[in-house]
Amino acid sequence: MSTCSVRRIIVTGALLSVVGLTGCAHYTEAEQALQQADELFNSIKDDSQVLASAPKDVLRAGESLQRAEQLSGYLGSTEDVQHFAYLSQQYAHIAQERSQIASYQQQIEQLRIQRERLQLALREARLMSVQQQGQWLEEQMISLATQDAERGLVLTLNDMLFDSGRADLKPAANRTVLKLVQFLQMNGQRTVRIEGYSDSDGDVQENLQLSKDRAQAVADTLVDLGVDVKRLQVMGYGDAFPIAENATERGRAQNRRVEIVFSDEVGRLAPERE
Amino acid sequence: MLVKQVFILSSAVLWLAGCATDPAPIEQLRITEQAIEQAQTMGADDFLQPAQIALQKAQEALAAEDYRAARLYAERAELDARLAEVQALSSMKRNKVAEITAQIQRLRLQLGESQ
Incomplete structure (x- = not known):
């Protein structure tokens, strides 16, 4: 050139x-x-x-x-x-x-996230809006709960949902509690007994009180969310009926729990534990 | 006057000699054609008219042995093709944005109805 x-x-x-x-x-x-x-x-x-x-x-x-x-x-x-x-x-x-x-x-990526969120919300909304809602919830509750020989259907809220030594329910419990509320609303005849338990560390009386306070905290939350207080019984059992060894921290954590005992469809609860 | 004519004539000869050293832009034409092909595979046909016109002019200039013009047109055509390719991609992305936006609006509407 x-x-x-x-x-x-x-x-x-x-x-x-x-x-x-x-x-x-x-x-x-x-x-x-x-x-x-x-x-x-x-x-x-x-x-x-x-x-x-x-x-x-x-x-x-x-x-x-x-x-x-x-x-x-x-x-x-x-x-x-x-x-x-x-x-x-x-x-x-x-x-x-x-x-x-x-x-x-960039826009496409953001919009895709938004779309996915909406699709998920819509799927859930549809699921909830159909007649099967009650049944779906029942299935959810049953999958969360276990069948106890003496007491029937029992849902366990474990120690993870409470801070050590405290009775307030942590936010992590919200999902389970919300499902419980919906389930009780869909099944108007059912009642529940809310049973608090502790590990065997410390004073027996204090453990009894803490276990009862935890059960009460769950009951209060349910009431706040619109469940009739008459459908709830609250019990504290202290360190009685452990489900694991109190010798290890892991076992003690399992023993610190709240159990929700469900009545049958017409509101009959299993007798209290003795 | 005669001097002037001689000068013009000799200049013209020099000019031709200068152009003769401009080689046939075979490699540039190959690159240009490749760029157009690539744009076509990216679905840029709607944007390729300028590139194709310039390529045609380059080929005509090549046939007329005006290698300099052939090279200039071929170079233009190459960039025209590369621009066409990104224009096509840009247009595809713009359509995608519009498509997902419309989907989101429909989903919002449905969600509003079901609640």
Whole structure:
């Protein structure tokens, strides 16, 4: 390119000077092309998103523009100036488009998350809105609860749902408790006995009180959520009826629990434990 | 006057000699055609008209042995094709945004009805 075009520039210059400088209109055109390319490049070169999405294209737009600027000093370079100005603009457009694509891609990812959330909510809402709601809940409750030989259906809220030595129900219990409330609302005849238990560490009387307070905390939550207090019995058994060895921390944690004993469909509860 | 004519003539000869050293832009044309093909596989047919017109001009210039013009047109056509490719991709992404947005609106509507 270099020797050839230099020679051509000289030749063209000579020719033009002889023929009479008809190139003025073209010169303006080249200037215009250069100016447009310059403006476009300036609009993208400091755009951080364009730079991040298409660094190479921005670089090439700049190089082509520089080339066009260098050539614009020479007489008879109109075509080359226009050419490099055009290339610079195309690179700049490509860079802009890539930046746009990146921005769309981000939007798509956010929208997908939103869509998934809504789909999930809709599935649950449909499930709850149909007649099977009661049955679904019953299945859920049964899957959470176990069948006890003496007492019937028993749901255990373990120590994880209470802080050590405290009776307040932790937020982690909300899901289970909410299901319990819904279940009781769908099964208006059923009643429950809420039984608190402790491990064998510490004072017997204190353990008895703590176990009762924990059972009461669960009952209070149910009442707060609209369950009739008459359908609830609250008992504290202290360290009686352990379900694991009190010799290990793991066993003691299992023993600190609240058990929900369900009545049958017509409200008959198993007798209290003795 | 005669001097001038001689000068013009000799300049024209020089000009032709200068151009003759511009090689046929075979490699550039190959790259350009490849760029157009790639854009086509990305579904950019709707955006490829400028590239195809420029390529045609390049081929015509090549046939006329105006290698310089052939190279310039081929270089333009290559970038036209690369732009077409990203335009097509951008358009696809824009449609995807619109599609998911519409789905979300429908889901919201359904969720509102079922509650």
